[in-house]
Amino acid sequence: MKIDCYACGKKYDTQRYGGICPNCGMHAAEDQLAAAQEYDVVKGSSVSEVLRSYLNEKLRREKKKSFLRQKKIQIPLCLLLTAAIIGVFIWGNHRYRERLDYYMNTRSTAQMHTEEHRLGDSVVLIGGTDIVSASVRITGCKVRDDLQSKVSGGDFKIIEVTYEDSGTPISVRLSPAFIVTESGCTAQCFEKYDIMAATGMTEDEYYESDYCDGVFSTHGRGRNTHRMLFAAPKAETEHRLLLFRQSDAYAQDKTIEMRYDFILREGEAL
Numbered sequence: 001m002k003i004d005c006y007a008c009g010k011k012y013d014t015q016r017y018g019g020i021c022p023n024c025g026m027h028a029a030e031d032q033l034a035a036a037q038e039y040d041v042v043k044g045s046s047v048s049e050v051l052r053s054y055l056n057e058k059l060r061r062e063k064k065k066s067f068l069r070q071k072k073i074q075i076p077l078c079l080l081l082t083a084a085i086i087g088v089f090i091w092g093n094h095r096y097r098e099r100l101d102y103y104m105n106t107r108s109t110a111q112m113h114t115e116e117h118r119l120g121d122s123v124v125l126i127g128g129t130d131i132v133s134a135s136v137r138i139t140g141c142k143v144r145d146d147l148q149s150k151v152s153g154g155d156f157k158i159i160e161v162t163y164e165d166s167g168t169p170i171s172v173r174l175s176p177a178f179i180v181t182e183s184g185c186t187a188q189c190f191e192k193y194d195i196m197a198a199t200g201m202t203e204d205e206y207y208e209s210d211y212c213d214g215v216f217s218t219h220g221r222g223r224n225t226h227r228m229l230f231a232a233p234k235a236e237t238e239h240r241l242l243l244f245r246q247s248d249a250y251a252q253d254k255t256i257e258m259r260y261d262f263i264l265r266e267g268e269a270l
Contacts, residue, residue, distance in 0.1 A: 003028060005021040005023065005024060005026055005028070006026060006028075006029070007021065007024050007026035008021065008023050008024040008026070010023045010024075112256065112258070112259045113257075113258055113259070114258070114259045114260075114261055115258060115259070115260050115261070116260075116261045116262075116263065117138075117260055117261065117262050117263075118262065118263055119138055119139070119140070119141070119262070119263075119264065119268050119269075119270065120137060120138070120139070120270050121137065121138070121262070122135050122136070122137040123135060123136060123137075123243065123245070123260045124245065125174040125175045125215060125217075125243060125244070125245050125246065125260075126172065126174055126217075126245070126246050134165060134166055134167075134168045134172070134174055134217035135165070135166045136163050136164065136165045136166070136174065136215055136217075136243070137163060137164045138161065138162070138163045138241065138262050138264070139162045139163055139164055139225070139269065139270045140160075140161070140162040140268065140269035140270065141159060141160070141161050141162075141239070141241075141264040141265065141266055141267070141268055141269070142159065142160055142266060142267060142269065143157055143158070143159055143160075143266055143267075144157075144158045144159065144160050144229070145157075147198050147199065147229075150197065150198045151231065155233060155234050156231050156232065156233060156234055157231070157232060157233075157234045158198060158229055158230070158231060158232075159179075159229070159230050159231075159232050159239070159266060160227055160228070160229055160230075161177075161179075161189075161227070161228045161229075161230065161241060161264065162225060162226065162227050162228075162269075163215065163225075163226055163228070164224065164225050164226075165215070165216065165217045165218060165224055165226065166217065167217060167218060167224060168217040168218075171216065171217065171218055172216070172217050173214055173215070173216055174214075174215045174216060174217050174243075174246070175214065175215040175243045175244045175245070175246065176188065176189075176214050176215075176244065177189045177214055177215050177228055177241065177242070177243060178241070178242040179230050179232065179239045179240065179241050179242070179264075180239065180240040180242065181232055181233055181236045181239055181240075182233075182236045182238055182239070183233060183236060185232075185233060187230050187231055187232065188230075189212075189213060189214060189228040189229060189230055190213060190228070190229040190230065190231075191213045192206060192213050194213075194229070195211050195213065195229055198229060199211070210224075210225055210226050210227055211226070211227050211228070211229070212226045212227070212228055213228070214228075215228075215243060237265060237266045237267075238263070238264070238265050238266075239264045239266075240261050240262070240263060240264070241261070241262040241264050242259060242260070242261060242262075243259070243260045243262070244256050244258070244259055244260070245257045245258035245259075245260065
């Protein structure tokens with residue numbers, strides 16, 4: 001057994017050197033030898049006794065190991081974790097494919113059933129629930145010459161489309177809005193910050209105004225008037241406004257059931 005010398009601090013084997021430090025010659029104290037003997041886990045005067053003591057101590061430590069460190073537990077646990085990782089990967093890939101298909105289907109209108117309407121026609125954009133059923137009516141289309149200075153380049157102009165909604169118990173977004181020009185260009189309506197930049201409004205003024213970055217139904221039962229802005233080629237005067245009917249206002253994955261095309265001519269109004 002080894003102890004630390006009180007004088008020089010070096011460690012040495014008391015049995016080998018008879019309790020005398022080989023570095024400085026200092027004798028080990030009796031209490032130090034007794035304490036070392038008490039805590040010595042490998043004991044014995046012969047080789048067989050020392051080996052037996054060593055093996056007993058090793059077995060004692062093995063028994064103290066956590067069951068999770070045993071091979072018969074670790075192998076099934078690793079297999080289970082591997083299967084869980086593979087399962088999560090397969091589920092995640094399947095979910096990603098579902099979301100990608102939904103994304104593409106809701107943005108492709110090539111195979112969608114389409115109805116054509118004129119200014120003043122009323123269409124239902126969300127149905128399927130007793131709580132929310134909202135209709136809108138397009139009421140006008142005109143050029144905003146006063147905003148022309150906000151358009152970079154001379155080939156485009158800003159047009160304003162107005163609509164009325166029927167009002168619902170809650171405020172809800174009914175549909176995105178796009179226009180397709182005579183030449184086939186497609187443009188989405190201005191978003192909030194684009195509207196603020198074009199009109200010079202602050203954010204508070206925007207929320208108090210009747211401008212929208214899509215088609216909305218406002219809280220309340222009475223009809224409300226809203227305005228949307230679009231950029232269109234300067235030489236074209238007839239546009240096709242695209243709105244979409246959705247299946248359920250509360251569904252996470254809203255299904256597009258119908259596309260409504262409104263033929264708009266600049267200067268028309270109800």
